[in-house]
Amino acid sequence: MEDKTIIDETIKILRLGGIILYPTDTIWGLGCDATNEEAVAKLMALKKRNDSRGFIILVDLPARIPSYVVDIPEMAWDLIELSDKPLTIVFDKGKNLAPSVYGEKGTIAIRVTRSKFCQQLISRFGRPIVSTSANYSGNPFPKNFNEISQELISSVNFVVPETFDSESTGKPSSIIALGKGNQVRIFRE
Template sequence: MHNDIKKALEVLKNGGIILYPTDTIWGIGCDATNEEAVKRVYEIKKREDSKSMLVLMENPNRLNSYVDEVPEIALDLIDVTDKPMTIIYSNAKNLAKNLINSDGSIGIRITEEAFTQQLIQRFRKPIVSTSANISGDAPAQNFSEINQAIIDAVDYVVEYRQDDMTKAQASSIIKIGADWGVQVIRE
């Protein structure tokens, strides 16, 4: 795992794209503050850039660097959840403009998975996490299901957990509105 983190870190720092395991499904990722890298992820996925992608962070203490105001309820939800949960926050900041939704929101998940936690901690910035599939195709539930076109298009494929055949699940998604109302998007 250490060697994979080192190689992935080098790619991210140089504006490249990685294919990596997350706390949910395998993801395509890049520096969430780099517009050119984000653009490449949209191109690899053949996804319209009007469909936003989420970012991973390793620590909820860093949310204030990327969201104008973090509602207390978000921190409570992060504390009590027992499975991966993406929260959509209003008023994103300090992220690539083409990553932020047209309404100014961004989906952020605090990862509990060892590889991504260490990678993000060492990178010191959030990374994009979008399912490793061509837009419209079903997400790959493990590495063996990832389309070869995705594997060929990225700059680095993480070796860690490639042999894990566990069927992965996408995260739940919760949106916290400007009025602090909570809406469940996906359970």
Template sequence: MEEDITTCIEVLERGGLILYPTDTIWGIGCDATNPEAVKKVYRLKHRADNKALIVLLDSAEHLDHYVVDVPEMARELIDVAVKPLTIIYDGAYNLAPNLLGDNESVGIRISHEKFSQELCARFGKPVVSTSANVSGEPAAATFAQINPAIVQGVDYVVKYRQDDTAPHSASNIIMLSSDGTFKILR
């Protein structure tokens, strides 16, 4: 795992793409503060660039670095979530503008999975986490199900957990307004 994390950080720092395990499904990742790297993700996925991307952080303590006004309810939801939870916040900043949605919104998930949490902590910036599939195709539940074009289209493929055959699923998603109102999207 150590070699994978070190190599991922080198790739992320130079604006490259990684294929890595997360707390949900395998993801395509890049430096979430680098607009050129984000463009590469959209191209690889054949995804319209007006669709926002999710980012991972290692700790809720870092939310204030990327969201103008983090509602207290967000921290409470993160603390009690029993499965991976992505929260969409309005007023994102310090992130690549081309990964944001309407109202400069961003979906952020605090990872509790060993590899992705350690990667985010050591990289020191948020990492994009979008499903490892071509847009419109089903998301791969295991590494073996990932489209070969995706595997070949990244700069580094993490070795850790490639043999994991337990199927994983996407996170729950909640849209949370600064006034504390929310909407469950998935």
């Protein structure tokens, strides 16, 4: 299928509050509209996840971050620009997203995706999407499509064709938290 057709179909599912299985710039992910609380609740139920860690959201451009973060430390822009691998930044307080996306303290984890497919999808959709590993909570993340559980695959509303996976690294992103006074905490290198 043509890229535009796949993106159109994926957007249709996201707008209906559905769950997608898709390749990112890191690993295969489960996703939904990050502004739709019902969709996020469905995703949590699908993953069998009941904790309060929140989710990573993907945006297509750094310029979108101010729409979803209350206070952005200046250092964030340098980290995004200079990072040589996918980087997720946890900010102190998020806004304009589904409540279940935030961590228990209102934090928000955002990655500017490097995947051309994800960039096009998010740009055309006009909203960020949730990005969580394509596995059941507590199980190892899949390094590629073939490692994803068939049960999980059959539980989503749309599966982006495996042919779109040309940019996944097979490794999760680095995760750092930025706090007031330029505090930096590394969660995952």
